[in-house]
Amino acid sequence: MAVKISEKALDHVIDEMVDVVENSKDEIFNISEGARSEYERLVRELKETKDQVIRLIDDGDQLEQRVKFSRQRLAEVSKYFDRYTEAEIREVYENTHNMQTKLAMLRQQEEVLREKRNELERRLVNLANTIERAEGLASKITVILNYLQDDFKQVNEMIVDAKEKQEFGLKIIEAQEDERRKISREIHDGPAQMLANILLRSEIVEKVYQQGEMEKALEEIRSIRVLIRSSLYEVRRIIYDLRPMALDDLGLIPTVKKYIKTVSDYNNLDIDLVVMGRDIRLQQKYEIALFRLMQESLQNAIKHAQATMIKVKLEIGSNRITMLIIDNGKGFDTQIKKDKSFGLLGMKERVEMLDGSLNINSTIGKGTIVSIQVPYIN
Incomplete structure (x- = not known):
């Protein structure tokens, strides 16, 4: 009975978390896409405005030169009015007046466009900041799925019904890259705890050294070195999982190589x-998905399969992308549904989102082959 109550309470917590994550996902997406669309529109409008300003300046300069000549002509006619007819004098005066009026209007239009240009530039700066903040928030959310998968692998032991476990895994996938509150706690419980342990071990080294036990002190220092290396790797992994910068700057292939x-x-x-x-x-959604699929496959081969040799093959064709991850690890029985299988569920969900296919061939003691095929037209 207690287990059933715990399962219901857990389902309730998960449902609430997924709702919050989905709302956050929609909000971030709408903000980012809206700001990006507005930014692109303002860029085009700013270019048009600048072109108009340049044209008005050229037209104004030409008209100003014509006004100058017309005023000289008017001065000549006024000075020697007895040489010209009344119609000629009136024509020169009206032409000069009309050109001066048109010049004033051009200068006024130029000033209005200059103010519009400056306002557009200010709005572009604000929109760029908004887009940067939205992308920064999205990049911080990216790591959440990995943490959800790792943590809920332990929770999964409490869930008995296979259908509930499947739905649970799918809900976690739907919440991918959208939940952000947990990251600070994970950093605190991960690298921060490692650093606290290092500090404690350093105090032990000091005491052992003072007691003259040099060998024991050296042994503790070696242990500290291992802890420092693990802590540094964990910090780098967290930073990299937030979102590899190279994925945006260089693309999929250079990021995979690195x-x-x-x-x-x-x-x-x-x-x-x-x-x-x-x-x-490739389009961003393909680059992100393929990189995460490769990342998850490598982590499975290293952590779970304990492989000593891995081969990754990536082929980008004209209408299809193929990725193979082959390892010589201990393999597993694909017919047996393991409790801790959220990583594979996540991979399957990612591939299905791209209308692709995922095949996993594995034999105990003979390694695993992960085959991913995704239709793509660039």
Whole structure:
């Protein structure tokens, strides 16, 4: 009975969290897209306004020169009015007056357009700040799915019914990259706790050193070094998971290369990358999804399969993207639904969002092959 009550309470908490995350997702998306659309529109309007200002300046300068000549002509006619007929004098006067009036109107229009240009530039600066803040918030939310998956793997043991577990996993996927409150707690419980442990171990080193036990002090220092390395890696992982800058700046292929080199160096692992097809930038949703799929597959191969060799193949064709992740790990039985399988559910959900297919072939003791195919037309 207590378990049932706990499950109901957990479902209630999860439902509320998903609702909050979905509302936040919609709000952030609307703010970002609205600001971006307005920014693009203002950029076009600013360009048109600047072109109009330049044209008005040119027209005004030409008209001003004509007014100057007309005024000279008017002065000549006024001085020697007895040489000209009344109609000629009136014509010169009216032409001069009309050009002066038109020049004044052009200068007034130029001033109005200058003020409009300045106002547009100010609005663009404000919109750029809004877009930057929205993107910054979105990038901080990106890491949430990983934390939700890791934490709820333990909670998953409390959920008995298979259908409830499936729905639970799908709700977590729907909340991907949208929940942000938990990140601060994860940093506090992760790297912060490691640093506190390092401080405590350093005090132990000091006491052991004062007691003259040099070997024990050296052993503690080695342990501290391991803790520092783990803490540094954890901090870098959190920063990188927020959103790799290279993904926006350079695209999918350079980011994948950099990530694989980093993971390979840190884990002292042989990871072979093969890139085929066209080296082009993809739409953002494809770059993010494919990078996360590759990232999740590598983490599974390293953490769970304990692989010693991994091969990643990425092929970008004219109408399809194919990704293969092959490892020589311990493998698993794909027919057995494990409790802690939210990572695979997340991958499946990502691929389905892109109308693609995900196939996982694994044999116990013989490794795993993850095959991802996504239709794409650039």
